[in-house]
Amino acid sequence: MMNLFKIAIRNLIRYKRRTLLTASLITIGVVFVLVFVSITGSFKAMMIGQITDSMLGHLQIHRKGYVASIDNLPLNLNMKSQAYAKVATVLDATPEVAAFSPRLKFGGMFSNFVETTNIRLNGIYPDREFQTVPLLTSRISEGKKVLNRGEILIPILLAKGLNVKLGDTVVIVATNADGSVNGKQFIVSGILESATGPGGRDGYVHIEDAAEVLRMPEAEVSEVAIRLKDFSRLPTAVKQLETKVAGVVNKEGRSMFEVHSWEQLSPFFNIARMIDVMTFFIKIMLIAIVLISIMNVMIMAVYERIREIGTIAAIGTLPGKIRSMFIIEGFCLGIVGAIVGGLLGSAVILIVNLVGIRFDFGQQQGLLLKATLNPNDLLTVSVIVIFVAVAASLQPAIKASKMEPIEALRHV
Amino acid sequence: MALIKAQNITKDYQTEDVVVHALQEVDFEIEPASFVSFVGPSGSGKTTILNLIGCLDKPSAGNLRIADTDVINLGRKESAAFRGKYLGFIFQDFNLIPVLTVYENIEYPLIMVQNIAPQERRERISRMLAAVDMTDQAHKYPHQISGGQKQRVAIARALVTNPALVLADEPTANLDSQTAYAVIGLMKKMRDDFGTTFIFSTHDTKIVGEAEVIFRLEDGRLVGKETKGGTKS
Numbered sequence: 001m002m003n004l005f006k007i008a009i010r011n012l013i014r015y016k017r018r019t020l021l022t023a024s025l026i027t028i029g030v031v032f033v034l035v036f037v038s039i040t041g042s043f044k045a046m047m048i049g050q051i052t053d054s055m056l057g058h059l060q061i062h063r064k065g066y067v068a069s070i071d072n073l074p075l076n077l078n079m080k081s082q083a084y085a086k087v088a089t090v091l092d093a094t095p096e097v098a099a100f101s102p103r104l105k106f107g108g109m110f111s112n113f114v115e116t117t118n119i120r121l122n123g124i125y126p127d128r129e130f131q132t133v134p135l136l137t138s139r140i141s142e143g144k145k146v147l148n149r150g151e152i153l154i155p156i157l158l159a160k161g162l163n164v165k166l167g168d169t170v171v172i173v174a175t176n177a178d179g180s181v182n183g184k185q186f187i188v189s190g191i192l193e194s195a196t197g198p199g200g201r202d203g204y205v206h207i208e209d210a211a212e213v214l215r216m217p218e219a220e221v222s223e224v225a226i227r228l229k230d231f232s233r234l235p236t237a238v239k240q241l242e243t244k245v246a247g248v249v250n251k252e253g254r255s256m257f258e259v260h261s262w263e264q265l266s267p268f269f270n271i272a273r274m275i276d277v278m279t280f281f282i283k284i285m286l287i288a289i290v291l292i293s294i295m296n297v298m299i300m301a302v303y304e305r306i307r308e309i310g311t312i313a314a315i316g317t318l319p320g321k322i323r324s325m326f327i328i329e330g331f332c333l334g335i336v337g338a339i340v341g342g343l344l345g346s347a348v349i350l351i352v353n354l355v356g357i358r359f360d361f362g363q364q365q366g367l368l369l370k371a372t373l374n375p376n377d378l379l380t381v382s383v384i385v386i387f388v389a390v391a392a393s394l395q396p397a398i399k400a401s402k403m404e405p406i407e408a409l410r411h412v
Numbered sequence: 413m414a415l416i417k418a419q420n421i422t423k424d425y426q427t428e429d430v431v432v433h434a435l436q437e438v439d440f441e442i443e444p445a446s447f448v449s450f451v452g453p454s455g456s457g458k459t460t461i462l463n464l465i466g467c468l469d470k471p472s473a474g475n476l477r478i479a480d481t482d483v484i485n486l487g488r489k490e491s492a493a494f495r496g497k498y499l500g501f502i503f504q505d506f507n508l509i510p511v512l513t514v515y516e517n518i519e520y521p522l523i524m525v526q527n528i529a530p531q532e533r534r535e536r537i538s539r540m541l542a543a544v545d546m547t548d549q550a551h552k553y554p555h556q557i558s559g560g561q562k563q564r565v566a567i568a569r570a571l572v573t574n575p576a577l578v579l580a581d582e583p584t585a586n587l588d589s590q591t592a593y594a595v596i597g598l599m600k601k602m603r604d605d606f607g608t609t610f611i612f613s614t615h616d617t618k619i620v621g622e623a624e625v626i627f628r629l630e631d632g633r634l635v636g637k638e639t640k641g642g643t644k645s
C-alpha cells in the first residue's frame with residue numbers, strides 16, 4: 001500500500017506541470033465554493049438573525065385562523081386571557097424555550113393633531129418583548145431603550161413623514177371589537193428603524209395601554225412570540241410545541257392554537273431557500289470541474305504509460321493492483337486539491353473578515369458581513385472533492401487493469 | 413524432468429484479410445538450468461514463441477506445460493500469478509519503471525508481485541545489486557544510467573524473485589556488441605550461480621553462439637536444434 005502511494009505520488013511529480021494545473025483547477029474550485037458557501041451562509045444566518053431577533057422571534061403561536069388574516073389584525077381572533085394562560089403554562093414547561101412575549105396587535109389612526117395616518121401597533125410587556133427579540137432595542141435609533149406606560153415607539157418613516165419628534169404628544173385612535181372607537185394620548189419615547197419583512201414598520205406601546213385603547217377589561221393576546229435557547233433545534237421545537245399545544249382544546253374539543261416558525265411567517269425564507277439552491281448548484285459545478293479535470297488527467301496518464309502497464313502486468317502484477325495504482329493517483333490529486341483549496345479558502349475568508357465588507361439590506365445600512373466557515377462545510381466539500389476524484393479515476397484505472405500485457409508492450 | 417514441454421504448438425494471427433501462421437507445429441523440450449536461445453530472422457516467430465512460453469499469449473493449438481503446469485488453461489489472473497511466481501522477464505527496451513530508482517525497480521516484484529518481508533527483501537536486493545555490479549548506482553533513476561546498466565538492472569529485477577525461468581526477447585538488440593556480450597555473459601553467470609533457466613531470442617548470429625541450446629526458427633517452423641558440443645538435429 002505504501003508502495004502504491006509512493007508510485008502514485010512520484011508519477012504525479014513526474015508530470016509536474018500537468019499535476020500542478022489540475023490541482024490548481026481543483027483548488028480554485030474548492031476556494032470558490034468555500035468562499036461562496038461561507039459568505040452566503042453567513043449572509044443568510046445574519047438576515048435570519050435580524051428578522052427573528054428584531055421582531056419575529058423564532059416561532060409564534062396564534063389562535064387558529066389568525067395568521068391567515070394577519071394583514072387585517074383581526075381583534076376577534078385574539079386569545080382571551082384564560083386561553084393565553086394555557087399557552088403560557090405550556091411554554092413555561094418547555095425547556096427549549098428561552099423567552100416568550102405575548103403581543104396584542106391592532107391597527108389604528110395616528111395623529112399629531114395636524115395630520116393623521118394609519119399605524120399598526122403591538123401592545124407588549126417591554127421586558128418580555130426585549131428578551132424575546134433582543135435586537136429590537138438596537139432598532140431604537142433615538143430615545144431611550146425602554147418603554148413605559150403612556151409611551152409609544154414609532155417607526156422612523158412615520159416620524160419623518162409626519163415630522164414627529166421625541167417627546168411629542170400624539171393620539172392613537174382605534175376601532176374596538178364592538179365597533180366603537182376610542183383614543184388615547186401617548187408621548188413619543190423612541191424612533192424605530194425599519195426592519196425587513198412583515199411587522200418591520202410597526203409601532204410599540206405597553207400592552208396595558210393597548211388594552212385601554214381597545215377597551216378590553218383584560219388584555220387579550222393576538223400572538224405569542226417565542227425565542228428558543230438553541231435556534232438550530234427549531235424544527236424539533238416546532239414539532240414539540242405543536243403536539244403540546246394541540247392538547248389544549250376548546251369546549252367543542254377542537255384544538256385552539258397554531259404554531260408557526262419564522263419560515264412560515266417571513267418572505268425572507270424564500271430568499272434563504274434560493275441561497276440554498278444556488279449553493280447546491282455551485283457544488284454541482286465543483287463536482288463537474290473535479291470530475292472532468294481528474295478524468296482527463298487520468299485518461300492521459302493511462303495512455304502515456306501503456307508500456308509501463310504492459311511491463312508490470314507481464315511480470316505478474318495483478319489487475320487489482322494496477323487498478324489501485326491509478327485510483328490512488330487520482331485520490332492523491334483530489335487530496336491535494338482539497339487541502340490546498342481548504343487552506344486557501346480559509347485564508348480568503350479570513351481576509352474578507354479582516355477587510356470588513358459592509359452591505360445594505362432593505363432599510364438597514366452598513367451591516368458588517370461576518371463570513372464564518374462552518375467546519376461541516378469544509379468537511380463536506382473536501383469529502384465531495386476526494387470522492388469525485390476517486391470516481392473520476394475509476395474508468396481509466398479499470399481500463400489500465402484490463403489491458404493485455406502483450407498488446408500494451410507492443411504499444412509505441 | 414523437462415521444465416518446458418511444447419507439443420505441436422501452432423499460433424495463427426487473424427488479420428483483416430489473411431491468416432498469418434506465426435508458428436506451425438512446433439515441438440521442443442527445455443531442461444532446467446539450461447541456457448537456451450531461439451534464433452531466426454525477423455518475422456520468424458521468436459517473439460511469438462517467447463510470448464507463449466511467458467504465458468502472455470495462448471497458442472491456437474498444441475500443448476504447453478511449464479513447471480508441470482498446463483499453462484494454456486490458466487485464466488487471466490491465474491496467468492498473472494503464475495508469471496509472478498515462476499517467470500522473470502527481460503525486455504528489449506529494458507522497461508524499467510521510470511519513477512523508481514534502481515533499488516526500487518529491483519524491489520518492485522518483491523513487494524507488488526510477491527510479498528516478501530522487508531528484511532529478506534533487503535538481503536535479496538543487495539545480493540542482486542552485487543551480482544549485476546550495480547550496488548553503487550542503486551539510488552539512481554533509470555534515466556541516469558546507460559543502456560547496458562539498465563539491462564543489468566532488468567536482469568536483477570527478473571532474478572530477484574528466484575524464478576524457475578527467465579525470458580528475454582532480443583535483450584541485446586538495443587546495445588552495442590561489446591555491451592551485448594557483457595549482458596549475455598552476465599545472464600550466463602546468473603544461470604551458473606542461481607540455476608535459473610534462461611531463454612533468450614536474437615537475430616544476431618554472433619551472440620547466439622553464447623547459448624548452449626539453440627533452436628532455429630524459420631517462417632514459424634522449428635528447423636534445427638543445436639546443443640553445445642556439436643550435436644545437431
Ligand SMILES: Nc1ncnc2c1ncn2[C@@H]1O[C@H](COP(=O)(O)OP(=O)(O)O)[C@@H](O)[C@H]1O
Nearest residue numbers: 425427432434453454455456457458459460461
Ligand atoms: N499481433 C499480430 N497480429 C498479426 N500478425 C502478427 C502479430 N504478431 C506477430 N505477427 C506475425 O507473426 C509472424 C511472427 O512474428 P514475431 O514472432 O514477432 O517474429 P520475430 O519476433 O521473430 O521477428 C510475423 O509474420 C508477424 O508479422
Ligand SMILES: [Mg+2]
Nearest residue numbers: 458459460582
Ligand atoms: Mg521479435
